[in-house]
Amino acid sequence: VVLSATRRGLPKPKMSENGVVPRAKVLTIDTMNPTVKNVEYAVRGPIVARAVELEKELSEGMKKPFAEVIKANIGDAHAMGQQPITFFRQVLALCSYPELLNDSTFPEDAKSRARRILQSCGGNSMGSYSASQGIDSVRQDVARYIERRDGGVPCDPDDIYLTTGASDGIMTMLKLLVCGEGVTRTGVMISIPQYPLYSAALAELGAVQINYYLNEEKCWSLDISELQRALDEARHHCNPRALCIINPGNPTGQVQSRECIEDVIRFAAKEGLFLMADEVYQDNVYADGCQFHSFKKVLFEMGPEYSDTVELASFHSTSKCYMGECGFRGGYMEIINMDDEVKAQLTKLVSVRLCPPVPGQALMDLVVNPPQPGEPSYDNFIKERTATLSALAEKAKLTEQILNTVHGISCNPVQGAMYSFPRIIIPEKADKGQQPDMFYCMKMLEETGICLVPGSGFGQKDGTYHFRMTILPPRDKLQILLNKVKEFHQKFTKHYS
């Protein structure tokens, strides 16, 4: 042991009192993977850890200035009281326990959907491994969904990979792209503010993060000139190879215009960048005049000069939209124009993990193939979906309205997704050594029980401060929460001015 510690350049272990040399740990903070140390993920960072502690303290009867902790830090719809879609859960129950196929209380369309899923499973059981790329019939349903969504642009099921949530697909694609050292090391362009999965994945992979800033003054829009600036600067120190876009935006809630998407595709083509389109909020569009345009559709409508050449991966998930089924970890990615040899490598790589969770695959199948007009579950499905989406639209507006009444808070319209990302003015006296927005959010948590994520966890322009807040709590609760934020902000500003 002494020998091996010396080999690694560690200090010699000391004798303990009884003369026994205590063994040094094999794995310490100094000898662990350095890229893992660089990973940060604010959505579940120190604020959330403290929120969990506070919940425990409350449950143990400790007195606090609030009765409950409200976690508005993460897009976790069911945890905020959103109800699952009945049809989806009926089919999942049928697939889990096929005896229920004999139960007359289940609707026929749920049963036929369950039978079809089970027939695609080895031994008719969700307990079997699926193909690593995902169940064939599910990938076919995904392809047909994409064709419908994109007005008939063709989609090949062979281009679909089912994933363990969207995060898994994004991580896998980034993994393929990373190579080189020093100035040839792969660089990946991500928006600032960004969803911190991207920065975390790049840190873990040791890739170079290239920041392009969204324009807060223009409702968090994406300017091509800013892409160009970021790219040109990055070319001096790394090899930029990919451009990541989140649309609708997380944490910023903007919905990209068709023109903007065209410009981005032209830019990627001109500069030789692999496009990654994170489109998990594709059903979450609320603002008048806004519409979701998939990168795939726009790409194909730009003609073969682009549609035959630009490499694109687009990601979707069961976790967001109107279903909010985060716990099932369902998702897919569509891969366009990928080199055949690389695609074979991708298939090999995902095979090591065997397969994505089959219940998540089943759920993804239901999302892309929901009840159709004339089927017994159709009306109720539409009713439930509409109720959830209209409630979200209403809460998006409410959030913007109330936050903008507060002096020192300014909030862009929440056009889509599930978050507001308002700018907050923090008095200079509140600059206490730690990040001022972290200090602000921690104070808010301790005083009000509201758990938000500081803007620094997503990235923001130097000298500006923000927080991310989900719009998911039920309307009444959200209103109370927003008023508490208002009150807290006023008190905080007064105290530190």
Place this chain on the structure above:
Amino acid sequence: VVLSATRRGLPKPKMSENGVVPRAKVLTIDTMNPTVKNVEYAVRGPIVARAVELEKELSEGMKKPFAEVIKANIGDAHAMGQQPITFFRQVLALCSYPELLNDSTFPEDAKSRARRILQSCGGNSMGSYSASQGIDSVRQDVARYIERRDGGVPCDPDDIYLTTGASDGIMTMLKLLVCGEGVTRTGVMISIPQYPLYSAALAELGAVQINYYLNEEKCWSLDISELQRALDEARHHCNPRALCIINPGNPTGQVQSRECIEDVIRFAAKEGLFLMADEVYQDNVYADGCQFHSFKKVLFEMGPEYSDTVELASFHSTSKCYMGECGFRGGYMEIINMDDEVKAQLTKLVSVRLCPPVPGQALMDLVVNPPQPGEPSYDNFIKERTATLSALAEKAKLTEQILNTVHGISCNPVQGAMYSFPRIIIPEKADKGQQPDMFYCMKMLEETGICLVPGSGFGQKDGTYHFRMTILPPRDKLQILLNKVKEFHQKFTKHYS
């Protein structure tokens, strides 16, 4: 584009006939992540790809010398006709569609289990994210299970991390361990033969694989002198930091003796190695006189000199044993003596992926907390579990017996796990440029429809050949399959002699 291609040292793209410069792909086999290219995973390699093709050809009516493809390549119990445990699936159905809690046909113990799981989920829904380390109550149940299994050795729920199958946990632990460059690069000791997740993970992480050979002559036992040899040689070119053990063995089916485990622990302590114990087959022990001993239990019974210092991660899964629920991707790892700062880093790292699939967590909970005596589902649970495990024990014996009747095949007893890994003699004339055992298995697939994995996918001593075959097909089918293997081997040997 020309510029960026040149920057990467690629050949200049050519003009096409219409004068347009076709865009080069951003991502090619030459410009992708080189570590991914080094990954190999035989369990789902070219043989399996061909098996899937053959199934398709059969279904399209093409004539073959066999009526069906039998996939004995992967431990996929339900796909081979094993039935799920009724109680588990009832609880999963109840958790998926809680309306069923009002259904009087479900037993009360299934309902109370479902209620307990749902109460631990945000918003009482499996659709919520769980804590990244896993649901608290499930981790508590896992800890109590480990304590019962290990005769009262204490287990702290804080040391339990729920995972997406065991593969996910193993990959995560290896990721923490990798650092250094050149002769200081992390080396990890794995058995040969091994389960190829290990070699694939090490290739992807760019760690050094250190092979130690199991002793086929002594029923695939592990000799400490061989560990020492492998370690001493490896120290010249890398920094060995971890030792992986699979017990019961995959693909080799041996069950380690208590003495052997003690020796391994002493060796790891002496040499400063982090122990990783893959114990996913802990209920799959068939041979008389064999018994499963967990590394955790043995470690703690060796006294504080070891139990206070040796770092150990042990892995379990819902995919094997008597339940065989692979598709749900459930699993856990227990971490012993890990440095606190490293543990905090581990928790941060897993938080980036948000959480393991919640249905898999629920299933893991049922595995560690099955029906108890006196509960309504107890008798049926025991009946189902016993039936599966005794059938496996019988098939383990049958496999060994029939294979050993074949001249040129010798098979160690299948003491545990789900595979036989017989040695096969391949005539020199069958050495056709590709790996002889790959050639043998591909021939067998084309002629008999039986899908096995060549020994080269797991590693074997130079000049020896093997295949891995699961013992999972139903008894009748297994007997037919074994007789076909026998017939094929005789024909093949005759043909190439």
